[in-house]
Amino acid sequence: MSHATVPPSAEPTTELPPGVADLTKRLRERGIEPAARTTVQATERGVADLSTGTVRQPVVEQMPSRSAALVGGAARTAATTWIGAASLVRKIWDYEQAGEFAAAIRQARDLERAGGDVAELEALVVQLRAERRQVQHARHREPATILGAATATGYAGALVGIASAWSLALVVPALLPLWLLMYVAGRRELADRERPVVIPGQVVEQATAVVEAGGEEHPFGYERITAALRDIKVISKDQTIRPIGLPMPDEHGNLWIEFELPAGVIAETLRSRAQMFAGALGLPMSRLDVMVGSAEGEVRLWIAMEVPFSGPAAVSMLVSAARWSVWDGVPFGVTRKRERKTLDLLWSSMLFGGAQGFGKTTAMRLAAASAVLDPYCRLLLADFKGGADWEELEQIAHTAIIGADPRSVDAFVRLVDELIDEMDRRFAKIRAMPKAKRPDMRLTPEMAREDEDMMPMLLLIDEIQEVFGALLPRPADKEFDIPSGKKQVELLVEKLARLIRRGRACGLIVIASGQRPDAESVPTAFRDVILTRYSVHTVDDTSSDMILGDGAAKRGVSAAKLGRIGIGALMEPTGGEIVQPDLITPQQFEEICNRGRRLREEAETLTGHAAGWEPEGPEGVLGQLLDAFDAAGNPDRITTADLAPLLARIAPDVWQPQALGVRADDHEAAKKAVGELLAKRITEEVPEARRFKSKQWTKDGGGRGFFLADIQAAAGIAPE
Incomplete structure (x- = not known):
């Protein structure tokens, strides 16, 4: 050809x-x-x-001869091998000589020629060269370098020995591994050369920002940083900072700057004055972060090039997800550094709080949706607000408690008792497993897959302060063995704390919300065991700390006066930060719940309330009497006087003195009222053919009450 x-x-010249x-x-x-x-x-x-x-x-094409093709193939193989040899030598040399520093030094020289601070950049070049020498010495002493040199020397010696002892012809087979290595390296080098190089405009924009960041006129250049440090008295007027590397943008367009403070000044001093430092730079605190570098005097400075959270919240990926797994965590939102935040609630549970109308329920939907889309996660709903926020969950929930009336509060107390029993059952089952299957005595995905009774369970409690508020006013009654409301709250808090503290290891998750959970409305003993907390806007740091934990505001994490819907403070065991949760609208949440129901129907895991299951055992007065006998140990008979306190504990909204319309201290009147109400309800609820009444079993009338066999017969239960 x-x-x-x-x-x-002539190549076009573009002004860069x-x-x-x-x-x-x-x-x-x-x-x-x-x-x-x-x-x-x-x-x-x-x-x-x-x-x-x-x-x-x-083009004039000419078919090559067979010999020419063979010669051409050999030539191409030899050329590829030669390219590979050169590539290997260049890469080894570049690594051993710390060649990556050469690019940084050239960039510093370019900045100097572009009009940067000559003294500052000369100091940077000196520092880079010193660091390069240190890295070179370290790499020369690395085991891999020493081993590689020894291997190469030994291989060369073996080749010389083979040539001396036998003949040069035997050296050729011995060189085959080396040729193969060089050929493979050559193929890779050629593939790299053919790979297209994409130069998006953003790279140029970021490069421009980096160059400008090193200039004197840029608001975040080293000269400006030095002036700001002098303004806030971190360094004196005759002191300056020493740049470490060059300012660099991250993948989100934010700027990272590293520098070393003068001798005797530590980075913590600057961290403690971060608010003043931001002001001296003309920035809000949300756009600045001061961190300690690898040494006490080194500072890593993060600066947002745009105001964080200035755009709308991202739509949650759960909106379009076909299904999800609670084992994968909750895709929650983004930090002010635009980093994605995923919450692992399976091991921590979560508390939501803050002022009404600032997006607390919207954020709470994210945790709920991750469980809704997992057909192997059982949901339990306790909505004490009783509004429309969670009505879609009722078609999925195994248990649904709606409202803060006495019956709902009592049902919640019983649910907590049942969950504690469930927790103990699960731990007993885990203990019985071989040690290889139960690492750290925790539930594993394998356990949950193999046993449907071990699937994770999520208890969602909305406005938990309503439960404690409903219990607190209840009076004590010693005659009926009923503790005061305060004592009932203490007992419930103790059970909830035990459930959260231990239950997370066996797959029991609790997420709760409250308006302003102070020491009375939501006791500290309950809040302290929840490791992950989120708060929307609060009026002050005190209110924020009640949600996020004592001392959170002093550590720089506070929801005080955020004043924006959809922004909140997140506190985790590893620390806290301001985040913007993803968005799930009520309409999208309804569709997610519809999808969750279909997933459970396909997996045959739709149970309880959502499946229309009826409560076990008889309802009404017969069920309450059987529960009372069960609480007493199922004796063959119980007097009406002894039944009264048992019934008051089972259904206080029906059987407590105040519910019966008598004074709590008038025990005789209370006993009489219990007997009269029992007779009335038995007459109304029990069929005529099975009607039974209280009986007297002593001649003097001292024993009058009910026999267990009569109640079981009326309920259609065969005596045990």
Whole structure:
């Protein structure tokens, strides 16, 4: 083939920002531009190509002979091997000589030529060269370097020995592994050269921002930082900072700057004055973060190039997810650094709080939705607000308690008791397993898959302060063995704390919310065992700390006066930060719940309330009497006087003195009222053929009450 070519036309000159490297040079260095020219030249018809300056002539193809093909193949193999050898040598040399520092030094020189601070950049170059020497010495002493040198020396010695002892002909097979290694390296190098290089505009924009960040006039340059440090008295007027590397943008467009403070000044001093430092730079605190570097005097400075959370919240990925697994955590939102935040609630549970109307329920939907879309997670709902926020969950929930009336509160207390029993049952089952199957005595995905009775359970409690508020006013009654409301709250808090503290290891998750959970409305003993907390806007740091934990505001995490819907403070065991949760609208949540029901129907895991299951055992007065006998140990008979306190504990809204319309201290009147109400309800609820009444079993009338066999017969239960 023959091609007529003309010299390429003069390359267009594009004015680049000062200090920005011309990436087209790199294209020529890697052979991409010549490869492009060769491709154009091999086309069928020749027309002028203005981008390469190539005139393409008609192609005359000639079939190569077999010998020519063999020679060409051998030549290509030899060329590839030679390229691989050169590539290996270059990479080894570049690593051992810490070549990555050379690029940074060249960039510093470019900045100097572009008009940067000469003294500052000269100091940077000196520092980079010193660091390069340190890295070189360290790499020369690495075991891999020593082993590689010893292997190469031994291999060369073996080749010499083979040639001396036998003949040069035997050296050729011994060289095959080395040739193969060089050939593979050559193929990789050629593949790298052919890989397209994408140069998006954002790279140039970020490079421009980096260059500007090092200049004197940029608001975040080293000169400006030094002036700000002097303004807030962290350093004196005759002290300055020493840059570490160059300012660099991260993948989100934020700026990272590292520098070393003068001798005797530590980074913690600057951290303690971060608010003043932000003001001196003309930034709100939300756009600045001060961190300690690898040494006490080194500072890592993060600066947001845009105001955090200035855009709308992202739509949650759960909206479009076909299904989810609680083992994968909750995709929650983004931090002010635009980093994704995923919560692992399976081991921590969660408390939501803050002022009404600032997005607390919206954030809570994220945790709920992750469980809704997992057909192997059982949901338990306790909505004491009784509004429309969670009505979609009722079609999925195994248990649904709605409202804060006495019956709902008592049902919740019983549910907590049942969950504690469930927790004990699960731990007993885990203990009985072989040790290889129960690492750390925790539930595992394998356990949950193999046993449906071990699937994770999520208890959602909305406005938990309503439970404690409903219990507190209840009076004590010693005659009926009923503790005071305060004592009932203490007992419930103790049970909830035990459930949260231990239950998370066996798959029991609790997420709760409250308006302003102070020491009375939501006791500290309950809040302290919840490890993950989220708060929307609060009026002050005190209110924020009641949700996020004591001392959170002093550690720099507070929801006080956030004043924005959809923004909140998140506190985890590892620390806290301000976040913007993803968005799930009420309409989207309804669709998620519909999807969750279909998933459970397909997996045959729809149970309890959502499946229309009826409560076990008889309802009404017969059920209450049987529960009372069960609480007493199922004796064959119980007097009406002894039944009264048992019934008051089972259904206080019906059988407590105040519910009966008598004074709590008038025990005789209370006993009489219990007897009269029992007789009335038995007459109304029990069929005529099975009607029973209280009986007297002593002649003097001292024993009058009910027999267990009579109640079981009326309920259609065979005596045990």
